[in-house]
Amino acid sequence: MRLLITNGRLIDPANEIDGQVDIAIADGRILACGDIPTEFQADEIIDAREQIVCPGLIDLAAHLCEPGAEHRGDIASETRAAAAGGITTLCVPPDTDPIIDTTAVSELIHQKAEAAGFARVVTLGALTQQLKGEQLAEMAKLQQDGGCVGVSNARRPVKNTLIMRRAMEYAASCGLTIFLHADDPGLSGQGCVHEGGISTRLGLAGIPESAETVAVARELMLIEQTGVRAHFCQLSCAHSVQMIARAQHDGLPVSMDVAAHQLHLTDMDVGYFNSQCHVLPPLRSQRDRDALRIGLRNGCISTICSDHQPHDADAKLAPFAETEPGISALETLLPLSLRLVDDGLLSLPNLIAKLTSEPARILGLNRGHLGAGSHADICIFDPQQHWTVTPENFISAGKNSPFADWELKGKVTHTLLNGCVVYRQ
Amino acid sequence: MMRQNIQFDSQGRLRHFLTTEGLSRQTLTGILDHAENFASVINKPVKKAPLLRGKTIANLFFEASTRTRTTFELAAKRLSADVININIQTSATKKGESLLDMLRNLEAMHCDMFIVRHMQSGAAHFIAEHVAPHISVINAGDGSHAHPTQAMLDMFTIRRHKPDFTALRVAIIGDIMHSRVARSQIHALNILGVPDVRVIGPHTLIPPQAEHLGVHVFHQMEQGLRDVDVVITLRLQRERMEGALLPSEDEYFNSYGLTPEKLALAKNDAIVMHPGPINRGVEIDSTVADGPQSVILEQVTNGLAVRMAVMSLILGRGNSVDSE
Numbered sequence: 001m002r003l004l005i006t007n008g009r010l011i012d013p014a015n016e017i018d019g020q021v022d023i024a025i026a027d028g029r030i031l032a033c034g035d036i037p038t039e040f041q042a043d044e045i046i047d048a049r050e051q052i053v054c055p056g057l058i059d060l061a062a063h064l065c066e067p068g069a070e071h072r073g074d075i076a077s078e079t080r081a082a083a084a085g086g087i088t089t090l091c092v093p094p095d096t097d098p099i100i101d102t103t104a105v106s107e108l109i110h111q112k113a114e115a116a117g118f119a120r121v122v123t124l125g126a127l128t129q130q131l132k133g134e135q136l137a138e139m140a141k142l143q144q145d146g147g148c149v150g151v152s153n154a155r156r157p158v159k160n161t162l163i164m165r166r167a168m169e170y171a172a173s174c175g176l177t178i179f180l181h182a183d184d185p186g187l188s189g190q191g192c193v194h195e196g197g198i199s200t201r202l203g204l205a206g207i208p209e210s211a212e213t214v215a216v217a218r219e220l221m222l223i224e225q226t227g228v229r230a231h232f233c234q235l236s237c238a239h240s241v242q243m244i245a246r247a248q249h250d251g252l253p254v255s256m257d258v259a260a261h262q263l264h265l266t267d268m269d270v271g272y273f274n275s276q277c278h279v280l281p282p283l284r285s286q287r288d289r290d291a292l293r294i295g296l297r298n299g300c301i302s303t304i305c306s307d308h309q310p311h312d313a314d315a316k317l318a319p320f321a322e323t324e325p326g327i328s329a330l331e332t333l334l335p336l337s338l339r340l341v342d343d344g345l346l347s348l349p350n351l352i353a354k355l356t357s358e359p360a361r362i363l364g365l366n367r368g369h370l371g372a373g374s375h376a377d378i379c380i381f382d383p384q385q386h387w388t389v390t391p392e393n394f395i396s397a398g399k400n401s402p403f404a405d406w407e408l409k410g411k412v413t414h415t416l417l418n419g420c421v422v423y424r425q
Numbered sequence: 426m427m428r429q430n431i432q433f434d435s436q437g438r439l440r441h442f443l444t445t446e447g448l449s450r451q452t453l454t455g456i457l458d459h460a461e462n463f464a465s466v467i468n469k470p471v472k473k474a475p476l477l478r479g480k481t482i483a484n485l486f487f488e489a490s491t492r493t494r495t496t497f498e499l500a501a502k503r504l505s506a507d508v509i510n511i512n513i514q515t516s517a518t519k520k521g522e523s524l525l526d527m528l529r530n531l532e533a534m535h536c537d538m539f540i541v542r543h544m545q546s547g548a549a550h551f552i553a554e555h556v557a558p559h560i561s562v563i564n565a566g567d568g569s570h571a572h573p574t575q576a577m578l579d580m581f582t583i584r585r586h587k588p589d590f591t592a593l594r595v596a597i598i599g600d601i602m603h604s605r606v607a608r609s610q611i612h613a614l615n616i617l618g619v620p621d622v623r624v625i626g627p628h629t630l631i632p633p634q635a636e637h638l639g640v641h642v643f644h645q646m647e648q649g650l651r652d653v654d655v656v657i658t659l660r661l662q663r664e665r666m667e668g669a670l671l672p673s674e675d676e677y678f679n680s681y682g683l684t685p686e687k688l689a690l691a692k693n694d695a696i697v698m699h700p701g702p703i704n705r706g707v708e709i710d711s712t713v714a715d716g717p718q719s720v721i722l723e724q725v726t727n728g729l730a731v732r733m734a735v736m737s738l739i740l741g742r743g744n745s746v747d748s749e
Contacts, residue, residue, distance in 0.1 A: 273551065319524075319548040319551045319568075397698070
C-alpha cells in the first residue's frame with residue numbers, strides 16, 4: 001500500500017516541523033516528508049487540505065477491559081475507538097484479570113491487539129505479584145519475554161514502604177521505568193470525591209489532597225534513594241505537581257502526566273451527585289485544576305492521557321459512592337486537549353508533542369515522529385470541525401462520559417497505523 | 426443530567442423533598458405554616474384528615490429505623506393514604522436485583538410516593554431522577570447528606586418557641602461530619618434568616634470547609650455556647666471511636682457533653698433540642714435532656730404534623746387542609 005498525504009499542515013514536534021509538507025508512505029513507513037520522489041506512484045491520495053497531519057497519538061493510560069471485564073468492552077472495540085480518536089498506541093496498566101504478572105497475559109494482549117489491527121497496544125507489567133504489594137513480580141521476564149515497557153502496581157497502593165523500595169531498586173537494575181499512582185490508602189479510605197466544600201455539602205466521604213501528596217512525597221524520597229526512572233500517572237493536586245517539579249529541577253529522573261478530564265472539570269461539576277464525574281483520583285478544586293494547566297504549560301507535566309475506563313450503563317446507575325469510577329475517554333482526548341490551545345495555554349505544536357513525542361519518550365518507544373524511515377502511524381484531523389459529544393454514538397463500548405452535550409472542536413478524519421488507514425470519518 | 430433543582434415540577438411546585446438546600450424561604454415557611462394546621466388536627470378526637478384518600482405511599486427503608494418509619498407511616502395514615510412498608514435490607518437488592526429494577530416493580534404497583542431512607546448519600550436524588558413522572562420522593566435520610574423532614578420539624582419546634590428566626594443564635598453540637606440532620610438544619614436555618622449558626626465539635630467531627638455551609642465553627646463549648654438561643658445536640662455514633670475520630674465516650678462527654686453548667690453559658694431562655702435517640706451521658710446529661718429547657722419530646726410530636734404537611738403539600742398539590 002502506497003499512500004500520499006497532500007496539502008495538509010504537518011506538525012511533527014520531534015523533528016521541529018510545522019508547515020505544509022506532503023508525506024509519501026510505502027510499506028508501512030514514511031518514504032519521504034516533502035520532496036516526494038517524482039517516480040512515487042500512490043495507490044491512494046489523501047487530500048488533507050485545511051487539516052492537521054501529525055504523528056498518531058500515544059495514550060499512556062487506557063483500560064481496555066480485556067482480559068477480565070469483557071462485558072464492558074474488549075481490545076477490539078476499544079482499539080477501534082482509539083483509532084477513531086486518532087490514537088495509534090495505547091499503554092495498558094497491569095490490573096487486568098488475570099493480572100499482567102506473567103508473560104502469557106502480556107502476550108495475549110499483544111496478540112489480540114494485533115489481530116484486531118486498529119492500534120498498537122503496549123503493556124505495563126505488574127510491579128508485585130498479583131499487585132498485592134508483597135512479593136516482586138518477575139519484572140525482567142515481563143520486560144524481555146512479555147514485551148512490557150514498564151512496571152506499575154496500577155491503582156493498588158504498595159502499603160509496605162520497604163517493598164516499594166525493593167521494587168524500585170529491582171526495577172532500576174532492569175532499566176525499567178516505574179509508573180506510579182500516588183495514593184495513600186489509609187488517607188483515601190472509602191472516599192469518592194475530593195475532600196472539601198463539595199464533599200461536605202453532599203455528605204460524601206472525601207479523598208483529601210494529602211492522600212496523593214503524602215504518597216508523592218514518599219515515592220520521591222525512594223526515587224532519590226534508588227535512582228529508578230519514575231513516571232507519576234494522572235496527578236490531581238497542585239502540591240503534587242509542585243513537589244515533582246522541584247524534584248525534576250533537582251535532577252531526579254521523574255516525569256508526570258495528567259488525564260484530560262482533570263484539565264476541564266472540578267469537584268463543582270459533581271453537582272448533585274453526577275456519577276459521570278466519579279473518577280479516581282477525584283476531580284479537585286479550581287486551584288488544583290489551574291495548577292495542572294500551568295504545570296502543562298511550563299513543561300513539568302509532559303503528557304496528557306485519556307485514563308480511559310469504559311463501563312456498562314449499570315455501573316453508573318446507583319447512588320454516587322456505589323458507582324464505578326472512570327470515564328470513556330478515548331474519543332474525547334484530542335478535542336479536549338485542543339481546547340487548551342484555544343484557551344491560550346499551549347501552542348498547537350507544543351500540545352501535539354504532549355500527545356505524541358513526549359509519551360513515546362516516557363515509554364521508550366521509537367514512535368511519535370514522522371521523519372523519513374519512521375513508522376507511518378499518523379493522525380489527520382480537522383481542527384475547525386465542531387461537534388457535540390453524544391456518548392451513545394461512541395465507538396467505545398463505554399458510553400460513560402461527563403462531557404455529554406459539550407461542544408468540542410477538532411475531529412479526526414483519518415488514522416493510519418503502520419501505513420494502513422484504520423479509521424476514516 | 427441534573428442541572429435544575431429537581432425538587433420542583435414544571436409549574437414550580439414542590440414535587441420531591443430531597444434536601445432543604447436551595448429551597449426558598451417562602452417554601453420553607455409554607456411548610457411550617459401548613460404544619461401549624463395539622464398540629465391542631467392531631468389534637469382533635471377524630472385524628473384523620475381525608476386529604477390523601479386513594480393515594481398509596483411506600484416506605485422504602487434500605488437502612489433500619491423504626492422511629493422514622495413509624496412517624497411517616499402514622500402521618501400517611503392520618504391523611505388517609507394507604508401505606509406499604511418495604512424493609513429492603515432483607516429483600517431485593519441483597520439478591521442482586523438492582524435498585525432500578527426494584528423501583529420499576531414498585532412503580533408497577535401504582536404507588537404515588539416513595540419515602541426513602543438509604544445509607545448512601547445521594548440515594549434519594551438518584552431515585553428521584555429515575556422514578557416515573559407520577560411518583561414523588563421524600564428523603565427520609567440519605568447517608569450523611571440530608572434529612573429534610575427532620576430539619577423542618579426542628580424549625581417548626583424552634584419557631585413555636587422563638588418566632589423570629591432573624592434574631593436567633595443557634596448552636597449545633599457534635600458529629601457534624603457524619604450528620605445528615607445537621608446539614609439539613611444548617612441549610613434551613615440559613616434560608617430562614619438565622620444570622621448566627623454555629624457548629625461546635627472537635628476537628629475530627631467537623632467537615633472540611635464547613636464555613637461554606639454558612640456556619641461559624643467552634644471547637645470549645647465555652648465559646649460556642651455563649652448567648653445562644655437554641656442548642657441542638659447530635660447523637661454520637663459508637664463507631665466514631667473506631668475510626669480514630671475520638672478517644673472515648675467519656676472524654677467526649679467531658680468536652681462536648683451538654684451539662685447544666687455548660688448550658689448556663691447560653692441564654693437563660695435557650696431551648697435544648699436533640700433529634701433522638703439520645704445517648705444519655707454521652708452527648709447530653711439526663712438533667713438537661715429531661716430539664717425545663719428541653720423540647721426534645723415536643724420535637725417528636727411535631728414530627729407528625731410536619732410530615733403530614735410535606736406529604737399533603739406534595740401529593741395534594743392545590744388542596745388545603747380546610748377544603749374537606
